[in-house]
Amino acid sequence: MYRFNAFAFTRELQNAPLRHAGLLAVVLAVPLSLAACASAPPAIQYSSLRTEEPQSIHWIDVDPTQVQLEAAVAKEQVLGKEKPSSMARRHGASAAVNGGFFVVQGPFAGDFDGLFVWNGRIVSEPVHQRASFAFCSDGRIWIDRFSLTSTVHLGGVPMEVDGINRRRSRAETVLFSPAFGPNTLNQGPELVVAGGRIVAVTNGGSRIPADGFVLALEEIPSGVEPGAEVRLENRLTARGSGQEIESEGCSFVSAGPALIREGRVLEDYEAESSKFGPGFSLKRHPRTAVGIRRDGSLIFVVVDGRQEGLSVGMTLPELAVFLKEQGAHEAYNLDGGGSSTMVVGGRIVNSPSDEQGERPSSDAIIIRSH
Numbered sequence: 001m002y003r004f005n006a007f008a009f010t011r012e013l014q015n016a017p018l019r020h021a022g023l024l025a026v027v028l029a030v031p032l033s034l035a036a037c038a039s040a041p042p043a044i045q046y047s048s049l050r051t052e053e054p055q056s057i058h059w060i061d062v063d064p065t066q067v068q069l070e071a072a073v074a075k076e077q078v079l080g081k082e083k084p085s086s087m088a089r090r091h092g093a094s095a096a097v098n099g100g101f102f103v104v105q106g107p108f109a110g111d112f113d114g115l116f117v118w119n120g121r122i123v124s125e126p127v128h129q130r131a132s133f134a135f136c137s138d139g140r141i142w143i144d145r146f147s148l149t150s151t152v153h154l155g156g157v158p159m160e161v162d163g164i165n166r167r168r169s170r171a172e173t174v175l176f177s178p179a180f181g182p183n184t185l186n187q188g189p190e191l192v193v194a195g196g197r198i199v200a201v202t203n204g205g206s207r208i209p210a211d212g213f214v215l216a217l218e219e220i221p222s223g224v225e226p227g228a229e230v231r232l233e234n235r236l237t238a239r240g241s242g243q244e245i246e247s248e249g250c251s252f253v254s255a256g257p258a259l260i261r262e263g264r265v266l267e268d269y270e271a272e273s274s275k276f277g278p279g280f281s282l283k284r285h286p287r288t289a290v291g292i293r294r295d296g297s298l299i300f301v302v303v304d305g306r307q308e309g310l311s312v313g314m315t316l317p318e319l320a321v322f323l324k325e326q327g328a329h330e331a332y333n334l335d336g337g338g339s340s341t342m343v344v345g346g347r348i349v350n351s352p353s354d355e356q357g358e359r360p361s362s363d364a365i366i367i368r369s370h
Contacts, residue, residue: 043067044095044367046344056304056311058342058350059326060095062367064298069135071099071118071251072364078123078165079181080110081360084341085348093366096343097288097300100255101335102362107185108167110362114254115146120247122148122234123179125164128273130256133290133332133365137249141292143258143332145239145272150175152215153231154191154198154224161215168216175232176206176214183207186216193230200226253334253365257281259289259320260331269316276316284313286340286353290365291328299326300365302342306353335361 043066049057072091074082081102088096101113112124115132125148126132135141150161152175161175168174168186176184184190184206192200194212201224206214213232236245257269257276269276286305292298301323305313314322316333323331338354339361352358 043369044344046095046349048349054309054311055314056351057301057322058303059299059301060097060342060344060367062095062298062300064139064141064296066370067094068137068368068370069141069251070366070368071116071253072096072366073118073179074110074360074362077181078111078179078362079108079185081362083358083360084364085343085358087364088343088366089346091366092368093343094345094369095300096341096364096366097290097302098335098339098341098359098361099363099365100253111166112254112362114256115148115252116254116363117236117247117250117252118179119251120249121177121179122150122236122247123165123177124254125150126254128275130254130272131258131332132252132254132256133334134245134250134252136251140250141296141298142238143261143292143330144241146245146252147237147239149235149237151233151235153229153233154221155228155230157221159221171218173218174216176208176216178208178210178213180208184214184216186214189217189220191215191217191220191224191230196230198224198226198228198230253363255334256332257316258330258332259316260291260324260328263324263329265317265320265324267317281316284315284318285336286311286338287314287316287319287336288334288340288342289319289323289331290334291323291326291331293327294329297327299323299328300342301326302340302350304340304351304353306337307351310351334365 043063045061072087074080084096084098103109103111115126116124131145152159162172163174165180187204190202190206191198192206192214194209208214257272269281287303289301303314304311338359341352342350
């Protein structure tokens with residue numbers, strides 16, 4: 001875990017030598033252009049690189065002591081999607097990148113795929129063994145795997161919650177918080193909780209109280225009826241340290257996998273999820289990632305891809321090596337492909353790969369100057 005320390009950017013990127021190692025030996029050997037452009041505050045420095053591969057690489061160096069990091073959520077609720085540039089504009093951001101994985105289509109489009117904490121509110125649970133990128137208003141920032149135990153006490157009887165703000169599968173209990181949207185999309189028994197008590201028992205599609213939540217269940221427990229007291233308990237734990245995390249003032253964004261840990265480039269991506277197999281990790285795709293340097297400074301990277309003549313993208317090992325050469329001591333892969341978007345000074349500086357241009361996403365990481 002890092003706490004931000006003041007530092008100064010002294011490197012002149014246009015004159016800085018690029019070291020080459022591993023899979024990037026050919027890729028970065030002959031840069032075609034290295035340019036700094038796009039308006040941004042001094043604490044946020046944007047750079048871009050074109051290579052002969054070709055690869056089009058964009059990154060922003062960030063002094064976190066001079067900016068505020070925030071997780072922006074599309075349309076201010078779990079359901080729905082919004083372009084990162086729109087989220088950046090709504091929040092008055094100096095810069096932004098797309099965030100984590102999400103459900104692309106269907107009635108639950110925009111739902112987070114993995115742990116998501118929105119300014120202290122846990123709005124989606126962890127999945128598989130995937131790590132998350134966490135940052136807090138008190139200056140903490142780190143990459144780790146997290147576990148979450150959510151328990152609802154119904155009249156003193158504990159009931160484990162299987163999921164938060166998502167589609168319910170058979171025999172599961174799913175909690176819908178006000179962040180989800182106005183109503184649940186569940187079909188089946190529900191308990192509506194407001195002010196710490198059950199206020200209604202319904203057959204689905206309940207309106208979610210601003211001061212409570214809705215529990216979607218397989219069946220209503222015997223003896224549970226309106227008026228019963230209800231208490232929700234969440235325990236979020238960092239697996240690396242085993243430390244229980246207080247989420248107040250923190251945001252967690254989830255995609256994956258982790259790319260660098262304690263200065264070491266990682267290779268076993270499938271340890272986090274089977275979806276991180278060779279087709280995902282060893283083929284070149286557009287990529288978005290974040291790195292943390294030893295001094296606490298950050299680097300956000302977007303690599304264009306799937307565009308012949310402009311950029312072929314990167315494999316995850318290539319992305320990890322690039323981040324390490326830029327000084328990252330820890331690094332994490334965010335959502336990529338058509339989602340990869342970087343906004344600086346109010347405009348998109350990369351070339352999103354979808355034919356229709358910038359892809360609407362579930363969330364973005366925004367950077368605002370103080």
